[in-house]
Amino acid sequence: MDSTGPIIIAGALVGFAVGLTGMGGGALMTPIMVIVFGVNPTAAIGSDLAASVFMKPFGALVHQRAGTVRWDIVRWLLPTAVPAAFGGVFLLRALGDGDDLQQRVKYVVGTALMLAVVGMLTRLWLDRRRTTTADDDAHVPVRPVATLLIGLVGGVIVGMTSVGSGSLIIVMLMLAHPRLKANHLVGTDLVQAIPMVAAAALGHLLVGDADLGLAATLLIGAIPGVLAGSVISTRVSGSAVRWALVVLLTGSGLSMLKASSTAIVLGCLGMALLATVVSLRDRRSAARRPDGSTPTADASQAAQEAETAGVTGGSG
Numbered sequence: 001m002d003s004t005g006p007i008i009i010a011g012a013l014v015g016f017a018v019g020l021t022g023m024g025g026g027a028l029m030t031p032i033m034v035i036v037f038g039v040n041p042t043a044a045i046g047s048d049l050a051a052s053v054f055m056k057p058f059g060a061l062v063h064q065r066a067g068t069v070r071w072d073i074v075r076w077l078l079p080t081a082v083p084a085a086f087g088g089v090f091l092l093r094a095l096g097d098g099d100d101l102q103q104r105v106k107y108v109v110g111t112a113l114m115l116a117v118v119g120m121l122t123r124l125w126l127d128r129r130r131t132t133t134a135d136d137d138a139h140v141p142v143r144p145v146a147t148l149l150i151g152l153v154g155g156v157i158v159g160m161t162s163v164g165s166g167s168l169i170i171v172m173l174m175l176a177h178p179r180l181k182a183n184h185l186v187g188t189d190l191v192q193a194i195p196m197v198a199a200a201a202l203g204h205l206l207v208g209d210a211d212l213g214l215a216a217t218l219l220i221g222a223i224p225g226v227l228a229g230s231v232i233s234t235r236v237s238g239s240a241v242r243w244a245l246v247v248l249l250t251g252s253g254l255s256m257l258k259a260s261s262t263a264i265v266l267g268c269l270g271m272a273l274l275a276t277v278v279s280l281r282d283r284r285s286a287a288r289r290p291d292g293s294t295p296t297a298d299a300s301q302a303a304q305e306a307e308t309a310g311v312t313g314g315s316g
Helices: 004-021 026-035 041-066 071-093 098-129 144-161 169-176 182-206 212-232 238-256 261-288 297-313
Strands: none
Touching: 004 026, 004 212, 004 238, 026 041, 026 098, 026 144, 026 238, 041 098, 041 144, 041 182, 041 212, 071 098, 071 144, 071 182, 098 144, 098 169, 098 238, 144 169, 144 182, 169 182, 238 261
């Protein structure tokens, strides 16, 4: 049966989620390709990276024009991120070949997805604690050693799994540079990800993993999906959608790790319960404030606006 139509629809749905939340799409697209469409894990990773090469420059250009790219941080990320992403492809190949390789890759991707869940939870927590002041600007000093390590770790994970560019690296940047504005974090992450993802995609192309036809099919749906999501993002709670994605990624990650059905259900229910508790607490906080806002409303709104400006570059 021809799966072109369903793959386009899947690309559109993932693009829509990226546009709505600012999250990278690799954490969603790779497991969908594997679990739903039965694509080999290595081909799914390579094809997602190839599609991302064409998506990321859109968001990066927006941030470059807005002046929200910290080029000093980018310069410290790239020396490790680019070679690590390229080398991650061959590190993945060192896991074996044939069916054994595909099964091991599933475990690697499943682990990366669970790390992405941790990253998203961390980002939600940090967004709630962040405060935006006039002093939190582009003059926050770069931390060279920490930034080089972020590039190294993030590059390897992206090269091996296609997951991490939008869901892990930005969290590590937030931890290393906590006073950076949300738009500077998003813009910097998008720009550094272009050569990093390109290096990973090139590596997968050289070893024969990237299916350019599949990547093109994904883009047919993903590009309009991203644009639609970015328009609607101003009218829908980004936090609520992120929690839904946390539940989805938890289920996908556990499935890739071959967890039992009971463990998958319990994991998803646990995340849904956590989301409910946090949402109820936020509503109580809002009800106690005269203006009806939460203590972290300004920071969350700034983060959402920054992500909306950069959504067309989502990848991982």
